[in-house]
Amino acid sequence: MTFTLSAESEKIVDELLTRYPTKRASCLPVLHLCQREQGWISPEVIDYVAKRLDLPTSEVQGIVTFYTMYHQEPVAPNVVWVCRTLSCDLRGGREVQKHLEERFGCHVGGTSKDGKFTLKTAECLAACGQAPMIQVNDEFYENLTLASLDRVIDELAAKTGVKSPSGTPQPGTPEARVRAKTLMGLGEG
Amino acid sequence: MADFPKVLSNRYALPQSWTLKTVEAHGAYSAARQAFTTMKPEQIAAEVKDANIRGRGGAGFPAGVKWSFLPKDSKVAPYLVINADEGEPGTFKDRTIMELDPHRLIEGCLIAMRAIGANVCYIYVRGELVTSIKRLEAAIEEARSRGYIGKQPFGVNHELKIYVHMGAGAYICGEETSLLNSLEGMRGEPRLKPPFPAVKGAFGAPTIVNNVETIASVPDIIRMGGKAWSDQSRLPRDGGTRLYGVSGHVKTPGVYEAPVGLTLRELIYDLGGGMLYAARPLKAVIPGGSSTPVLRPGDLVHAPDEKHPLHPWHGKSHIDVPMGVDTFRALGTMLGTCCAIVMDDSVNMVDVARNLMHFYSHESCGQCTPCREGTGWLHDVLRNLCEGRGSENDAAMLVEIANNMMGNTICAFADGTAMPMLGLLQKFREEFIEAGKRGAPKHTLGATVRGIGFTGGAA
Ligand SMILES: Cc1cc2nc3c(=O)[nH]c(=O)nc-3n(C[C@H](O)[C@H](O)[C@H](O)COP(=O)(O)O)c2cc1C
Ligand code: SF4
Ligand code: FES
Numbered sequence: 001m002t003f004t005l006s007a008e009s010e011k012i013v014d015e016l017l018t019r020y021p022t023k024r025a026s027c028l029p030v031l032h033l034c035q036r037e038q039g040w041i042s043p044e045v046i047d048y049v050a051k052r053l054d055l056p057t058s059e060v061q062g063i064v065t066f067y068t069m070y071h072q073e074p075v076a077p078n079v080v081w082v083c084r085t086l087s088c089d090l091r092g093g094r095e096v097q098k099h100l101e102e103r104f105g106c107h108v109g110g111t112s113k114d115g116k117f118t119l120k121t122a123e124c125l126a127a128c129g130q131a132p133m134i135q136v137n138d139e140f141y142e143n144l145t146l147a148s149l150d151r152v153i154d155e156l157a158a159k160t161g162v163k164s165p166s167g168t169p170q171p172g173t174p175e176a177r178v179r180a181k182t183l184m185g186l187g188e189g
Numbered sequence: 190m191a192d193f194p195k196v197l198s199n200r201y202a203l204p205q206s207w208t209l210k211t212v213e214a215h216g217a218y219s220a221a222r223q224a225f226t227t228m229k230p231e232q233i234a235a236e237v238k239d240a241n242i243r244g245r246g247g248a249g250f251p252a253g254v255k256w257s258f259l260p261k262d263s264k265v266a267p268y269l270v271i272n273a274d275e276g277e278p279g280t281f282k283d284r285t286i287m288e289l290d291p292h293r294l295i296e297g298c299l300i301a302m303r304a305i306g307a308n309v310c311y312i313y314v315r316g317e318l319v320t321s322i323k324r325l326e327a328a329i330e331e332a333r334s335r336g337y338i339g340k341q342p343f344g345v346n347h348e349l350k351i352y353v354h355m356g357a358g359a360y361i362c363g364e365e366t367s368l369l370n371s372l373e374g375m376r377g378e379p380r381l382k383p384p385f386p387a388v389k390g391a392f393g394a395p396t397i398v399n400n401v402e403t404i405a406s407v408p409d410i411i412r413m414g415g416k417a418w419s420d421q422s423r424l425p426r427d428g429g430t431r432l433y434g435v436s437g438h439v440k441t442p443g444v445y446e447a448p449v450g451l452t453l454r455e456l457i458y459d460l461g462g463g464m465l466y467a468a469r470p471l472k473a474v475i476p477g478g479s480s481t482p483v484l485r486p487g488d489l490v491h492a493p494d495e496k497h498p499l500h501p502w503h504g505k506s507h508i509d510v511p512m513g514v515d516t517f518r519a520l521g522t523m524l525g526t527c528c529a530i531v532m533d534d535s536v537n538m539v540d541v542a543r544n545l546m547h548f549y550s551h552e553s554c555g556q557c558t559p560c561r562e563g564t565g566w567l568h569d570v571l572r573n574l575c576e577g578r579g580s581e582n583d584a585a586m587l588v589e590i591a592n593n594m595m596g597n598t599i600c601a602f603a604d605g606t607a608m609p610m611l612g613l614l615q616k617f618r619e620e621f622i623e624a625g626k627r628g629a630p631k632h633t634l635g636a637t638v639r640g641i642g643f644t645g646g647a648a
Contacts, residue, residue, distance in 0.1 A: 020392075022374070028374060029355055067316075067357035068359065069356075085545075086541065087279050090436075090532065123360060124276060124479075126276065126284045128280070128434065128442070129434055131442070
């Protein structure tokens with residue numbers, strides 16, 4: 001199976017290529033676009049990016065493994081990052097993680113029983129004064145209490161219609177795909 | 190609460206403060222217009238030099254001096270690269286500029302590009318900061334539609350382009366040469382210096398890398414004049430106002446603007462609202478991001494010699510010394526990003542070290558053996574200590590590992606790991622010895638907030 005970007009995203013790639021003096025400099029943003037369409041960076045995505053930017057696949061692979069934001073395996077439609085660095089832990093980051101592990105019925109790195117959430121831990125996300133906090137997809141949720149944390153997860157669970165057994169490949173949420181357009185300088189922001 | 194005049198953050202509270210419509214009624218782009226239409230590039234650079242602005246990204250290098258390092262005879266135009274990778278634990282100030290007043294950063298970029306002769310600026314934003322990225326993109330679009338970015342900004346023939354470049358999650362990409370590799374589409378591994386970016390930076394061209402806050406201060410420097418801007422500071426050779434962050438065990442954590450030279454006591458007890466729980470006094474404070482060695486309120490400045498830079502504060506607590514690049518270096522720590530992490534007496538310092546060394550072992554890029562192995566060992570030893578599997582010799586071993594990391598690596602990451610580790614060991618040695626004997630008390634970091642649910646703020 002080969003991977004292709006939507007026509008719309010291809011236009012964004014064309015625009016990205018004009019921004020830098022070299023083709024390879026578009027590598028990180030193009031990988032972001034692909035992940036927003038497909039949910040993760042599959043071997044097919046790596047082949048596509050290598051071809052599109054005239055890079056050896058090994059180079060693209062090396063980039064994907066270096067950066068934590070690229071998912072090298074399928075993830076649920078909602079990826080929940082719990083910040084566990086010092087300022088957050090001083091205000092209950094560990095409790096947030098424990099609560100989510102119980103609620104999702106999985107450990108960090110796993111996906112919730114209903115297949116809607118993948119749980120990960122993050123290093124400091126530049127929200128230390130609003131600790132404890134989590135990031136879900138593109139949004140930050142700050143100054144959490146256990147009650148507000150549950151409300152956030154309830155709302156997201158209700159919005160995420162597709163149910164599937166945990167671990168099954170999931171496409172990025174429709175919302176994330178729409179946002180991809182506004183991110184690369186071509187949208188209303 | 191002390192009320193300091195807001196300069197850099199004076200538009201934060203306006204409704205829709207990230208839109209041009211709001212901020213242009215409050216002076217946005219007037220400094221850029223002034224710089225483009227009434228000043229020569231050298232005059233702009235001279236004002237920035239007079240402003241004595243020390244880089245806000247952590248190292249505290251004077252921005253005006255850095256700009257003067259660009260080669261005068263270069264055939265290619267230099268790049269301006271904005272470091273918006275904000276990832277140093279405890280640091281959350283640049284995000285406020287990008288989210289609440291992105292036009293101030295864009296205006297600063299325009300003026301800085303005029304001063305150094307750049308045509309292209311890349312703003313390298315940490316990939317997780319999606320709101321920042323969206324608001325910057327929108328601000329660039331608004332400025333472009335007005336012609337402020339384009340072929341003839343303010344009617345002057347000096348083509349300007351500004352692009353946001355989205356990172357992908359790696360703390361090390363905040364190091365300037367790693368950031369440049371990442372911008373060029375490579376793994377974010379730091380480069381050997383020299384050559385310094387000013388000589389050979391992005392895509393092989395001369396490049397100025399500056400922090401978000403450094404460049405966002407430039408419009409005010411032009412508007413007020415370098416000297417007047419500098420004089421807002423309480424300290425010499427370290428000018429202006431800056432954003433202070435305070436997090437951890439205080440009542441009102443957040444980002445606050447104040448003159449350079451505020452004390453940690455003011456930051457914690459005044460701006461930060463005081464300790465979170467009255468019954469739990471201040472034990473330690475990490476002054477400027479996790480790479481800066483810890484301070485204790487009980488330590489007093491010992492500087493009887495009149496020539497000592499800290500002599501004016503002889504006999505006073507470390508937290509009463511004004512926060513400046515030079516004063517904090519003299520104290521044996523660093524000012525760093527000026528964002529303090531405050532800890533009360535419920536916290537065990539072995540637990541703190543374990544948390545931080547987990548971060549560093551996760552984030553080392555792995556190019557240099559002392560750093561790759563050292564960060565891993567530090568974390569292993571600390572985890573053992575915390576889980577009751579340590580020994581009395583572990584404190585000495587931690588010192589040895591940290592010492593072997595210093596000064597032996599490509600970038601400052603290893604020093605930025607070893608220094609805070611050594612600081613904790615030096616100031617809280619008994620806790621490490623005790624943990625070796627009997628194990629460290631478990632999970633002390635959130636102790637004060639546990640059991641009450643989260644209050645999410647003041648109690
Ligand atoms: C490991 C490491 C991480 C860094 N992270 C950042 C960062 O996130 N943001 C930043 O502005 N500077 C960071 N720096 C400092 C930069 O290398 C550089 O000094 C700074 O961007 C220069 O800008 P300034 O002179 O305006 O401060 C980091 C340095 C090191 C060694
Ligand atoms: S010191 Fe550490 S982070 Fe810096 S280049 Fe060496 S291994 Fe990488
Ligand atoms: S420590 Fe969690 S956001 Fe900084």
